[in-house]
Amino acid sequence: MRWTLKSKPEKEKIDTLAKELQVDRTIAAILCQRNIETFKDAKKFFRPSLKDIHDPFLMKDMDVAVARIETAIVNNENILVFGDYDVDGTTAVSLVSSYLKTIYPNIATYIPDRYAEGYGVSYMGIDFAHDNDFSLIIALDCGIKAIEKVAYATDKNIDFIICDHHKPGPEIPKAVAVLNAKREDCTYPFDELCGCGVGFKLIQALGVSRNQTIDHFVPYLDLVATAIAADIVPMNGENRILAYHGLKVINESPRNGIKAIIHQVKKTVLTITDVVFIIAPRINAAGRMKHGNYAVELLTEMDLDSAIEFAAAIEIFNADRKELDKRITDEAIIQIIDNEEEQGFSTVVFQEDWHKGVIGIVASRLIEKYYRPTLVFTKSGDKLAASARSVKGFDVYNALEECTEFIEQFGGHKYAAGLTLLPENYENFKKKFEEVVSKTIDKAFLTPEISIDAEIDLSEITPKFFRIIQQMAPFGPMNMKPTFKSTCVRDNGYGKQVGADKTHLKLNVFQGDNQKTYNAIGFNLGDKMDFVQNDFDIAYALDENEWNGYKTVQLLLKDLK
Known part of the structure; x- marks a missing residue:
């Protein structure tokens, strides 16, 4: 994972907003990063009003x-x-x-x-x-x-x-x-x-x-x-x-x-x-x-x-869909491993009996594993149909535009698209797509990025701090849930791998002389257990954990270093 710390807004802007809203400087800085720089902006952001809907x-x-x-x-x-x-x-x-x-x-x-x-x-x-x-x-x-x-x-x-x-x-x-x-x-x-x-x-x-x-x-x-x-x-x-x-x-x-x-x-x-x-x-x-x-x-x-x-x-359809997308993802991974020498800057796989309804999900799963612009093809009538998914920062729609000589039809967005082509054009398309991606992608985009909003001490995580972060929801692109970094934390000795196959990490972390511990859960980070023997850094978001009707703040770990 690449950890990139967002640039800090101007000190005066942060100070002014912190004073106007009566919040700490970390909250004010995160809001300024999102172009919320005045009391008026903050009011519109925290109290979204239907009166502001456009004509x-x-x-x-x-x-x-x-x-x-x-x-x-x-x-x-x-x-x-x-x-x-x-x-x-x-x-x-x-x-x-x-x-x-x-x-x-x-x-x-x-x-x-x-x-x-x-x-x-x-x-x-x-x-x-x-x-x-x-x-x-x-x-x-x-x-x-x-x-x-x-x-x-x-x-x-x-x-x-x-x-x-x-x-x-x-x-x-x-x-x-x-x-x-x-x-x-x-x-x-x-x-x-x-x-x-x-x-x-x-x-x-x-x-x-x-x-x-x-x-x-x-x-x-x-x-x-x-x-x-x-x-x-x-x-x-x-x-x-x-x-x-x-x-x-x-x-x-x-x-x-x-x-x-x-x-x-x-x-x-x-x-x-x-x-x-x-x-x-x-x-x-x-x-x-x-x-x-x-x-x-x-x-x-x-x-x-x-x-x-x-x-x-529909619940039954959804259970069938889960089973199917797992099977097809496993088959696609085998195909990628068998053709390892072919792997470049993109992932393109095809099997004619793959279910057209789940190839988009499979493309997303393959990105989670290989982190490359990805296309998953299947047979559809007398043509091949594909779902395309991309990595952060790379416009797959533009890349497909460069390959139109081999495509029958395509449409979509920067990060997700669909296309059809004739079977005889598949190999040429695959070659051309890899060529376009290799020439145009910033190689840094091939490593997943964790974009960090602010570096904080664990002691800053107060109930008020957490409450304000929660009020920034709903989260999504252009307003992602804030991600924090804290350095030199330690586990209290009770950290362990959890889950049926020990794939997740459950820790109780503290920092410096402050002995207050925070529950932390890291999904799919079980293999990083060795890191927690000494001091380590964490990238995380804040979450609420409810157990027996009792709510506590929990750190949702994204990565450890």
Whole structure:
């Protein structure tokens, strides 16, 4: 691990903020690092207000999109709400369709089949719309590159409204409206909304002429928060406000589908991390193992007993998914070991029978082990399909752009993308991708980095200090949970390896003459037990440990040196 200490903001800024907020200098420095430099900034950060949500009509084409939906309602047209099969897509479809049904009956939903249709807007979906007399499709979390498909729909007298957040290509589809804050000609103040977030702006805009205020839309925020967490978009700006209030909805009055998932796992209060690791994988499991429709049915179900039945079925999909991704990860690792001489700056693996629904998870697992930009391929019809994942600092989307001569179709973000190519192009693509990565990656990026916010003494960890850190949640990109470094700590002699196979480390650490000890847990750090015989340094975050109803602060170790 590379430990990098973030640069300290100017002393005057830290002192001024510490005085204004009546907090210690470490807290003030961490806030300044996050561009929170005044009392006003801090108030907006610690008390995210729905009043600070942007006007949806600032987004290019929003007025056109709203006018087209209103026309469809007046003319009694059938509207099809179309979305991708992952968490962002299924929550977006659930959100937009459930709102539209409160104002108009002729609404149906469509989630493409991961295997028969693949990612994004599909010809099968457009044919379904045509055969069933739909004249307007609202595409969510997809569509920004569907130029030919939108043209195909136009020929069949079907209009498109695209709500997407993926990076646009050089040409924008000729849809009635294209809502995407990443468009170069869009001046919307925040361009990091997820797909469900763009869908939320659309329903918010539709509510304006109905005299509905932002308060009317709060019940939909459990879906938006789930999508923000799952899609790993920046947790600042508008996303922070939506996630903060959405998390409240999840904990206080979630929709039946989310309530049913929580009922399965018997958890009382959920953090954004719980949303990422408990709610999101279960919603995703439907699209991975069976069909994304299951997720939409669960998230729009009005009857709690039925929702609990759906959630129980999805729980089985999720268990199957876990088994499958473990097996495929093990097979991929064997492949990498067998071809060790080929390993360079990237990892590219392929097996034609790997389950398409879990290759993205497998790519993430391989990054945890090898820490290289990674592609996992499988056979999909007569083509090969892959999920790409990247390491911190390296833009895999840009790397794929350099390889387009061998790619049929691709899309995504800096750190996650998907693509298809013809089997005969696989070897050439693999060679070209490795070439691009080896030329463009900063070699430091191939070692995982721990970005440390501040070096502190353990004695600084007071209840007030911990309480303020907790109030900085929800955490995510651009607002990660603060990581600290403390030097020359010792274990009190009771440190041990724990877990079924002794992979984790449990310590009680203290520093200097201060004999107060702190519980510390290091997941997957069991092999560092030898370090704790003498003084050592630790990198860690702060966590709350609850045992027998008693809560204590615990150090969540990231690394030891």
